[in-house]
Amino acid sequence: xSAMASVLxxxxxLGVVQILAFLFALVYIFFAARNSILCWIFGMFxxxxxxxxxxxxxxxxxxxxxxxxxxxxxxxxxYSWARKTETGNSTNLVSLPFSHHARILxxxxxxxLIAAYIADVFSSADLPFIDAPTTVFSIIATFxxxxxxxxxxxxxxxxDSIYVGIYMYKGAFLFAILxxxxxxxxxxxxxxxxxxxLRQF
Numbered sequence: 290x291s292a293m294a295s296v297l298x299x300x301x302x303l304g305v306v307q308i309l310a311f312l313f314a315l316v317y318i319f320f321a322a323r324n325s326i327l328c329w330i331f332g333m334f335x336x337x338x339x340x341x342x343x344x345x346x347x348x349x350x351x352x353x354x355x356x357x358x359x360x361x362x363x364x365x366x367x368y369s370w371a372r373k374t375e376t377g378n379s380t381n382l383v384s385l386p387f388s389h390h391a392r393i394l395x396x397x398x399x400x401x402l403i404a405a406y407i408a409d410v411f412s413s414a415d416l417p418f419i420d421a422p423t424t425v426f427s428i429i430a431t432f433x434x435x436x437x438x439x440x441x442x443x444x445x446x447x448x449d450s451i452y453v454g455i456y457m458y459k460g461a462f463l464f465a466i467l468x469x470x471x472x473x474x475x476x477x478x479x480x481x482x483x484x485x486x487l488r489q490f
Contacts, residue, residue: 310338311467318471321434322478324382324485326370333363339464347459350414351404351424358428366435373437382486384439393429401425419455423448439486442479449475 313335320328336359344353373381405421408414426448433441449471456465 306338307342307461307463310335310342311463313338314467315470318474318478322474322481324482326367329363329367329370332366333360336360336363342461347461348413348415349420349455349459350408350412351417351420352455355424355427359431362431362435366431369435370437382437382439382482382489384486385433390440397425397429398422415459416455419451423451423455439479439482442475442482445475446472446479 313331317328317332317335320326320331336356340353340356340360343349343356401422401424404425405418408417408421414420426444430441430444430448433444449468452468453465453472456462456468
């Protein structure tokens with residue numbers, strides 16, 4: 290069997306839900322990096338599908354909750370960006386100071402440790418001390434994305450690279466590939482948003 294045939298067989302074995310979630314996610318990150326409001330639509334579809342897979346297939350409690358959160362925040366993000374477009378501020382990027390991000394890191398770390406402890410003691414969730422921090426900082430990065438802070442991409446670069454390892458460990462190879470692509474796109478997203486931000490002055 291050729292390498293290509295083996296890859297195709299692996300992809301098919303993952304099922305329709307994972308394949309659709311993967312494809313929608315690729316479209317999401319493409320539009321997000323381009324600062325396009327369309328990203329939120331595809332993000333909601335992808336997140337809804339992956340919320341199901343994360344819990345029922347891989348027992349990642351916080352990852353499943355995170356993706357349900359993404360569905361809700363997709364609507365919030367669409368509304369927020371649409372309002373900025375109506376007022377003529379469709380770009381309107383910001384760059385929060387380092388002191389602000391330092392506070393975010395401190396609070397995020399504390400919340401992550403508490404969430405990880407709760408999951409470890411009171412649930413059967415796998416990898417709680419990795420799953421919880423990636424979830425917490427993904428939520429933080431989502432709010433920063435909605436706020437159009439250029440620094441949101443730095444959080445995504447770190448979180449997405451960790452998710453590559455998580456999904457490789459869990460055998461979710463398609464999503465490991467997806468988050469590798471996410472990591473690369475987050476780097477490109479940071480570069481593009483930084484360039485757009487500097488053009489505002």
